[in-house]
Amino acid sequence: MGFVSLGCPKALSDSERILTRLRAEGYRVSPTYGDADLVVVNTCGFIEAAVEESLEAIGEALGENGRVIVTGCLGAEAERVRRVHPGVLAVTGPHALEAVMAAVHRHLPAPHLPFERLVPPQGVRLTPDHYAYLKISEGCNHHCSFCVIPRFRGPLVSRPMGEVLDEAQRLAEAGVRELLVIAQDSAAYGLDVKHRTGFWGGRPLRTDLPTLASALGELGVWVRLHYVYPYPHVDALLPLMAEGRILPYLDIPLQHGSAPILKAMRRPAAAERVLERIQRWRALCPDLTLRSAFIVGFPGETEADFETLLDFIREARLDRVGCFTYSPVEGAPANALPGAVPEAVKEERMARFMEVQAGISRERLQARVGRRLTVLVDAIDEEGTAIARSSADAPEIDGLVFVEGEARLQPGDWAEVVVEDCSDHDLFARTV
Numbered sequence: 001m002g003f004v005s006l007g008c009p010k011a012l013s014d015s016e017r018i019l020t021r022l023r024a025e026g027y028r029v030s031p032t033y034g035d036a037d038l039v040v041v042n043t044c045g046f047i048e049a050a051v052e053e054s055l056e057a058i059g060e061a062l063g064e065n066g067r068v069i070v071t072g073c074l075g076a077e078a079e080r081v082r083r084v085h086p087g088v089l090a091v092t093g094p095h096a097l098e099a100v101m102a103a104v105h106r107h108l109p110a111p112h113l114p115f116e117r118l119v120p121p122q123g124v125r126l127t128p129d130h131y132a133y134l135k136i137s138e139g140c141n142h143h144c145s146f147c148v149i150p151r152f153r154g155p156l157v158s159r160p161m162g163e164v165l166d167e168a169q170r171l172a173e174a175g176v177r178e179l180l181v182i183a184q185d186s187a188a189y190g191l192d193v194k195h196r197t198g199f200w201g202g203r204p205l206r207t208d209l210p211t212l213a214s215a216l217g218e219l220g221v222w223v224r225l226h227y228v229y230p231y232p233h234v235d236a237l238l239p240l241m242a243e244g245r246i247l248p249y250l251d252i253p254l255q256h257g258s259a260p261i262l263k264a265m266r267r268p269a270a271a272e273r274v275l276e277r278i279q280r281w282r283a284l285c286p287d288l289t290l291r292s293a294f295i296v297g298f299p300g301e302t303e304a305d306f307e308t309l310l311d312f313i314r315e316a317r318l319d320r321v322g323c324f325t326y327s328p329v330e331g332a333p334a335n336a337l338p339g340a341v342p343e344a345v346k347e348e349r350m351a352r353f354m355e356v357q358a359g360i361s362r363e364r365l366q367a368r369v370g371r372r373l374t375v376l377v378d379a380i381d382e383e384g385t386a387i388a389r390s391s392a393d394a395p396e397i398d399g400l401v402f403v404e405g406e407a408r409l410q411p412g413d414w415a416e417v418v419v420e421d422c423s424d425h426d427l428f429a430r431t432v
Contacts, residue, residue: 038108039069071093158193161205178223209234250291326346388403
């Protein structure tokens with residue numbers, strides 16, 4: 001069995017669930033197309049570039065192997081997949097475990113009866129041993145004009161509190177040092193079930209993000225929160241961060257700073273209220289790290305709107321920021337909006353945006369020089385430099401902490417370091 005996983009951490013979490021089920025049923029996973037009897041491709045369909053990458057991956061798997069099952073977000077548009085690749089064996093949508101397994105069973109029956117020992121208690125993981133993504137819900141109740149994810153993944157469906165915490169405990173017991181909490185909208189966790197009482201270890205727990213975060217904080221690992229919309233109840237997380245129960249880190253999808261553009265995007269929060277909330281959060285937890293992502297060149301974005309966005313990031317002074325040019329996605333309502341921004345203008349605005357943010361990032365990092373930090377080691381390079389992350393750094397999307405001459409460290413180790421220098425995005429440190 002071959003497996004190709006594309007897309008965001010939420011898709012990666014889906015891949016891990018499918019692989020766990022495959023291994024439990026006795027399937028062996030092959031690292032090459034040639035040794036596989038079948039290939040599953042878990043696709044992404046969020047933006048057009050991701051769609052093209054997914055279609056190319058499907059084509060490569062067909063060319064190298066010939067027997068391919070497609071799943072994931074692009075799979076929600078089965079006709080589009082089959083138009084380009086009519087030879088695929090089956091197409092299923094996202095978080096469709098049973099449908100994927102049914103297709104696998106149909107085209108490659110399980111080799112023998114399941115043996116539970118083939119699967120470790122924490123399941124099959126695609127991340128390094130020392131960190132793991134913990135998905136707490138599926139779907140989204142927002143209808144942002146640039147996004148088609150709700151069409152792929154449906155409305156919000158929260159996982160039961162006990163189920164989430166049991167998985168987290170198994171991961172911690174297996175040696176995972178960091179849990180990255182993910183969902184389409186983590187702050188909405190439990191809203192669909194009206195925050196009903198769940199149970200874990202016999203304890204009654206309200207199904208909401210602050211309660212979940214507090215319980216996760218008992219496991220003795222780093223807990224990092226992603227995709228947290230800035231609702232008022234998010235304020236309850238800040239005391240947990242200030243007390244060291246969870247990491248002082250919030251990933252907030254803000255997207256823009258101009259009121260007309262936010263309205264056109266159908267975003268659920270106003271920039272002014274976000275700025276006020278950020279000030280309050282930093283007062284409650286001075287070490288708070290804030291990350292976000294923004295879109296430039298959205299239809300109708302004027303130069304004045306863009307300057308408002310620059311003013312917003314100058315005032316917000318976010319620690320970690322990603323920027324993307326607007327990309328039309330098939331089926332997104334934003335495609336019909338007037339005022340399309342030329343590609344050259346989009347690219348120019350993104351460059352200006354990142355130049356401003358680089359200065360902010362460097363100033364924020366400069367304030368850490370001379371400070372003592374706890375870091376988690378991800379790798380050791382050929383020169384013996386430890387490549388690590390602090391509480392301010394999520395894997396693959398944020399900065400790094402480089403600790404020279406520390407070949408004795410191993411991936412997954414904690415280390416106490418003192419920061420000696422910084423660049424626009426990374427820190428350079430030595431062990432204490």
